Amino acid sequence: MAEIRVMRDDLLPPPSLERRHLLSIADLTRADVERLLGTARNFSRSLEREMKKLPTLRGRLVVNVFFESSTRTSSSFELAAKRLSADTMSIKASGSAVDKGESLKDTALTLGAYDPDIIVIRHPQIGGAHLVAGVTGAHVVNAGDGKHQHPTQALLDLYTLQEEFGRLEGLHVAIVGDVLHSRVARSLVQALDLVGARTTLVGPPTLLPRGIEAMGCATSTEIGTIAAADVVYVLRMQRERMLEGANYVPSLREYSERWGVTPERLRPGQKVMHPGPMNRGVEIDARVADATDALIETQVRAGLVTRMAVLYDLLTSGPVGVKAAALTEVA
Numbered sequence: 001m002a003e004i005r006v007m008r009d010d011l012l013p014p015p016s017l018e019r020r021h022l023l024s025i026a027d028l029t030r031a032d033v034e035r036l037l038g039t040a041r042n043f044s045r046s047l048e049r050e051m052k053k054l055p056t057l058r059g060r061l062v063v064n065v066f067f068e069s070s071t072r073t074s075s076s077f078e079l080a081a082k083r084l085s086a087d088t089m090s091i092k093a094s095g096s097a098v099d100k101g102e103s104l105k106d107t108a109l110t111l112g113a114y115d116p117d118i119i120v121i122r123h124p125q126i127g128g129a130h131l132v133a134g135v136t137g138a139h140v141v142n143a144g145d146g147k148h149q150h151p152t153q154a155l156l157d158l159y160t161l162q163e164e165f166g167r168l169e170g171l172h173v174a175i176v177g178d179v180l181h182s183r184v185a186r187s188l189v190q191a192l193d194l195v196g197a198r199t200t201l202v203g204p205p206t207l208l209p210r211g212i213e214a215m216g217c218a219t220s221t222e223i224g225t226i227a228a229a230d231v232v233y234v235l236r237m238q239r240e241r242m243l244e245g246a247n248y249v250p251s252l253r254e255y256s257e258r259w260g261v262t263p264e265r266l267r268p269g270q271k272v273m274h275p276g277p278m279n280r281g282v283e284i285d286a287r288v289a290d291a292t293d294a295l296i297e298t299q300v301r302a303g304l305v306t307r308m309a310v311l312y313d314l315l316t317s318g319p320v321g322v323k324a325a326a327l328t329e330v331a
């Protein structure tokens, strides 16, 4: 079992309290989540029209800063801002002054000089989004900070579940795979707990953080336990976050044999989700990924309307905000 270390939000740079941010699922109440999902549903209806662009955020500036690779999150935030008629600017680490050694603080101060309304930031370090919220006047959305949080992924997953099952309360989700390195798992466990759903984390003991049950979930090292869940949520093996030389599993082949999600391990009709990117043949069998019970493309579509809702909500009167809540972090 991996060691667990407790961090508190007050050990991170203090975010600006004059502006509302979405840095963690811990920032949200159940009412916030319900309002955001309702707004996303309204935007979903607007996207059914031939003319998909809304004038809602005309004249606003959304800056997308992605210092870690992304396909789904970066594209959906950019399209979300464009669908709402905001001006957008996108910065990636490669090709920016980060290549010359510029710090995140100086990059944030530079971009903040343009007076953006919202900065969306993905950063490999825990606390990257908090830092930007502390030094700019923008509303900040955490699009993933290390293995800490990915709140908009959790919101789009709740949206997908709500659309599929017509409810969230009482659902049972089994999250399978590399929980240790997963910001998606941490955010989703908190979000499911907030709305009255149940989570079981499943995987090798080396990839299940000790003490994670304190976040409001059960754990199991037996892949057979996934059969009891309404939904199987598959996680990628995050080799880029694994410590060099650490043997979390004997080999990827052995991992697939023991914990890979295959058709044989699922009940007929059991729904499958994956945040992407997938490693077919490692954590998920290609037949599962391509089956009609897989909600993976539905999740991508949900990402667009959910992120439209988050941008809209931050710039209107919704109470998304920062709480000084303690958070549990895994070393």
Ligand code: CP
Pocket: 069, 070, 071, 072, 073, 074, 144, 153, 275, 276, 277
């Ligand atoms: N789910 C997710 O964050 O995917 P990307 O890394 O492609 O943004």
